[in-house]
Amino acid sequence: MATSRMMCPICAEDFDDVRHVLKHFRYRRFPCGHQGCTLEFYTKVERTTHCTQTNHRKTFRIIRVPYLDKLVKLMIKDARRLFKRRAAPPAAVRP
Ligand SMILES: [Zn+2]
Ligand SMILES: [Zn+2]
Numbered sequence: 001m002a003t004s005r006m007m008c009p010i011c012a013e014d015f016d017d018v019r020h021v022l023k024h025f026r027y028r029r030f031p032c033g034h035q036g037c038t039l040e041f042y043t044k045v046e047r048t049t050h051c052t053q054t055n056h057r058k059t060f061r062i063i064r065v066p067y068l069d070k071l072v073k074l075m076i077k078d079a080r081r082l083f084k085r086r087a088a089p090p091a092a093v094r095p
Contacts, residue, residue, distance in 0.1 A: 033059030
């Protein structure tokens with residue numbers, strides 16, 4: 001899968017991983033699920049790594065916040081546009 005560069009509408013940083021946006025919202029969708037473990041992760045991969053390392057039982061639970069899902073989608077769209085606009089050669093710089 002090709003990664004596309006984006007520019008964050010919140011902090012103006014370049015990124016190519018959706019995780020960047022999730023971090024701004026502290027939107028951790030993947031809880032560990034092991035009894036007594038309260039850790040939550042941004043991506044499935046992170047959770048899997050954690051569970052493998054700690055021998056914690058893996059669940060398939062995903063926390064969904066529809067409002068945040070919408071917001072993240074919107075941000076990604078904006079971020080793509082922002083990056084493209086900046087990368088494009090300036091039309092008329094001189095007066
Ligand atoms: Zn950012
Ligand atoms: Zn755990």
